[in-house]
Amino acid sequence: MExxxxxxxxxxxxxxxxxxxxxxxxxxxxQIISELEPKRKKVLPIKAILFPLLYFSAYASALIWGQHKxxxxxxxxxxxxxxxxxxxxxxxxxxxxxxxxxxxLNKLYVYFFDLMGAxxxxxxxxxxxxxxxxxxxxxxxxxxxxxxxxxxFPHGPFSKIHKYQHIYLPLLYPFYxxxxxxxxxxxxxxxxxxxVWKVADIPRSEFVKLFLFKALFLxxxxxxxxxxxxxxxxxxxxxxxxMVFTGSIxxxxxxxxxxxxxxxxxxxxxxxxxxxTSWFIHQISHTNDVRHDNWFTRFFxxxxxxxxxxxxFPSESHIYYPELTAMLKKEAKKYRLPYRSYxxxxxxxxxxxxxxxxxxxxxxxxxxx
Numbered sequence: 001m002e003x004x005x006x007x008x009x010x011x012x013x014x015x016x017x018x019x020x021x022x023x024x025x026x027x028x029x030x031q032i033i034s035e036l037e038p039k040r041k042k043v044l045p046i047k048a049i050l051f052p053l054l055y056f057s058a059y060a061s062a063l064i065w066g067q068h069k070x071x072x073x074x075x076x077x078x079x080x081x082x083x084x085x086x087x088x089x090x091x092x093x094x095x096x097x098x099x100x101x102x103x104x105l106n107k108l109y110v111y112f113f114d115l116m117g118a119x120x121x122x123x124x125x126x127x128x129x130x131x132x133x134x135x136x137x138x139x140x141x142x143x144x145x146x147x148x149x150x151x152x153f154p155h156g157p158f159s160k161i162h163k164y165q166h167i168y169l170p171l172l173y174p175f176y177x178x179x180x181x182x183x184x185x186x187x188x189x190x191x192x193x194x195x196v197w198k199v200a201d202i203p204r205s206e207f208v209k210l211f212l213f214k215a216l217f218l219x220x221x222x223x224x225x226x227x228x229x230x231x232x233x234x235x236x237x238x239x240x241x242x243m244v245f246t247g248s249i250x251x252x253x254x255x256x257x258x259x260x261x262x263x264x265x266x267x268x269x270x271x272x273x274x275x276x277t278s279w280f281i282h283q284i285s286h287t288n289d290v291r292h293d294n295w296f297t298r299f300f301x302x303x304x305x306x307x308x309x310x311x312x313f314p315s316e317s318h319i320y321y322p323e324l325t326a327m328l329k330k331e332a333k334k335y336r337l338p339y340r341s342y343x344x345x346x347x348x349x350x351x352x353x354x355x356x357x358x359x360x361x362x363x364x365x366x367x368x369x
Contacts, residue, residue, distance in 0.1 A: 009273050010134075010140070010198075010273070011134055011137055011140055011269045011273055011274075011275050012269070012272075012273055012274045012275065013274075013275050013277065013278050013279040013282060014274070014275070014276065014277055014278045015278065016278035016279065016280050016281075017278065018278065018280060018281065018335070018337075019278075019280070021280075021331070021335050021337070022280045022312075024331070025312070025327070025328065025331050026313075028327050028331075029313055029316070029324055029327065032320065032323050032324055032327060033316060033320050033324075036319075036320055036323060040319045040320070043299075043319050044093070044099055044100070044317060044319065047089050047090060047299075048090055048099065048100075048109065051082060051085055051086045051089060051090060052086060052090075052112060054078075054082055055079055055082040055083070055086060055116075058075045058076075058078040058079045058082065059075065059079060059220070059221075061075045062075035062076060062079075062225060062239070063224070063225060063228050063229065066225060066228075066229045066231070067229060069235075072225075072229075072231075072235075072239060073238075073239055073242055076239040076240065076242050076243040077242055077243065077246050079243045080242065080243040080244065080245065080246025080247040080250075081246055081247070081250060083116055083117075083177075083243070083246075083247040084247050084250035084251055084254070085300050085301070085302075086112060086116065087113070087116075087251075088254065088301055088302030088304055088318075089300070089301075089302040089318065090109065090112065091109075091110060091112060091113045091120075092302060092318070093106075093302075093317050093318060094106045094107075094109040094110045095110055095120070095123070095124050095127060095128060096128065096314050096315050097315060098315055098316055098317040099317070110124070114209070114213035114217075115213065115216070115217065116217065117177075117181040117213075117214070117217040117218075117221075117244075118180065118181060118185065119185040119188075119189075119209075119210055119213070119214075121202070121206045121209070121210075122185060122188045122189065122196055122202070122206075123185075125142075125196050125199060125200050126142035126143070126188070126195075126196055127142075128314070129199050129200070130142040130195060130196070130198075130199065131143045132311065132314050135259060135282070135283065135286050135287060135311065136153075136259055136264055136265065136266050136267070136286040137266070137267060137268075137269070137275070138153050138155055138156065138266055138268060139195065140195065140198070142195050142196065143255070143259065143260075144259075144260070144266070145194070145195045147179065147184075149161065149165070149168075149169065149172070150165060150169055150355075151165060151358045151359065152260055152266075152354065152355075152358065153266035153358065154266065154357070154358050154361075155266065155268055156358070158360070158361045162358070162359050162360070163359050163360060164359070165355050165358075165359050166352060166355040166356040166359055169355055170352070173248060173249070173252050174245040174248050174249060175244075175245075175248065176248040176251060176252055177244040177245075177247050177248040177251060178241070178244050178248070181214070181217070181244070182214075185210065185214075186210075189202055189206075189207060189210055221236075221239075221240050221243070222236045222237060222240050223236075225239070253344070253348070254301070254304045256347070256348065256351045257288075257290050257305075257307075257344060257347035257348065257351075258287050258288055258289070258290070258307035258308075258347075259286065259287060259288075260351050260354060261288075261347050261350035261351045261353075261354055262350040262351075262353050262354045262357060263288055263340065263342065263347075263350055264285075264286045264287070264288060265285075265286060267282075267286075280312070281337075281338070283308070283311040283312055284308060284311075284312075284332070284337055284338050284339055285338045287307055287308045287311050288307070288308065288340040288341060288342055288347070289305055289306055289307055289308050289325065289339075289340070289341040289342075290304070290305035290307070290341070290342065290343070290344050290347060291305070291341050291342065291343050291344075292305055292343070292344055293305060293306075293322065298322065302318045303318045303319070303321040303322060304318075305344075306318075306321035306322060306324070306325045308325070308328065308339060309321050309324045309325045309328055312328070329341075
C-alpha cells in the first residue's frame with residue numbers, strides 16, 4: 001500500500017464548465033463498451049498467456065540453441081520487442097485494473113514488470129497518480145521529470161550542455177531502458193526530492209523487492225547464459241544490451257509521440273497553484289493521437305495510437321480504444337473540443353523540434369520588430 005505523506009499543494013484544475021459534454025461522452029463510452037465486451041472479452045486472456053509465453057520461449061531458445069550466435073542474439077532481440085509488447089498490452093492494462101475483472105489478478109500480473117527488470121511499485125505511482133493526473137505539468141508529470149541531460153520543457157533548468165541536446169539525445173535514446181532499469185528506479189527510491197515522494201512514501205518491503213527483482217532480472221538475462229552456455233561475459237552483456245536497446249527504441253516511439261512534441265504545451269500553475277483549464281480539457285489539449293491504425297497496432301501494440309481516450313478513461317482496456325476514439329472524434333467536432341491526431345512521422349519530427357527549441361532558455365527581451 002502507498003502511504004500518503006504530509007500534504008503537498010498540488011495543481012488545481014478549474015471547475016469543469018464542459019462537465020455535461022464529458023458526461024455525455026462517458027455515457028456513450030459505457031454503451032459502446034457494453035456492446036463490444038461479449039465479442040472482445042476473450043482477447044485479453046489470450047494475450048495474457050501468449051505474449052509472456054513468447055518472451056520466455058525466446059529466452060529458452062537462447063539457452064538451448066545459444067551456441068549458435070545468430071540464434072542467441074536473435075532471441076534477445078525478440079525478447080526486447082516482447083518487453084514492449086507485454087508492457088503495452090498487459091502491464092499497462094493491469095496497472096489500471098482493466099486486464100482482468102479480479103483486482104487481485106491485476107495486482108499479481110503487474111509483477112511481470114518486475115520480472116522484466118522494471119519496478120512495478122514506483123512505476124504505478126509515476127504513471128497512475130502523477131502522469132495521468134497532471135500530464136505535461138512540470139514538477140508533477142513524472143514522464144517529463146527526466147535526466148538532467150534533457151531539457152524537455154521550456155521552464156526547466158538550463159545547462160550549457162543542453163545547447164547540443166538535439167544532437168546527443170537521439171544518440172542516447174537506445175540507452176533509455178538501461179537508464180530506467182538500472183538508474184532511474186533507484187533514484188526514485190533513494191532521492192526524496194524526486195516527484196514520486198510528493199504523493200507517497202515507499203515502504204521498506206518495497207526496497208527489498210527492488211533489489212531482489214533487479215538481481216533476478218540480471219541473473220537470468222546475463223549470468224545464467226554464461227553458466228549454461230559457457231560463453232564469455234562480454235557476449236552475454238552484448239546480448240543484454242541488444243535486448244534493452246531494441247526495447248528502448250520501441251518504447252520511445254510509443255512514449256514520445258502523444259505528449260513530448262511542439263504541438264503540446266507544458267503549462268505552469270499560477271501563483272495560487274491553479275491550472276487555467278479543467279481536467280477534461282487539459283487532458284485533450286495536452287495529449288494527441290497517432291493516426292496509424294491496423295491489426296498490428298491493435299493486437300501487438302495495445303492500440304497505443306489512441307492515447308487521448310486512454311487519458312479520459314484510464315480504467316478501460318485498450319481493446320475498446322478504436323471505437324471509443326471514433327465516438328470522441330464526432331463529439332469533439334460537434335462541440336469544438338481541441339482533439340488532435342497526427343502521423344507518427346509528424347510526432348517524432350516535432351519531438352526533435354522540441355529538443356531544438358528548448359536547448360536554449362527563452363530571451364524575453366528579444367522581439368522581432
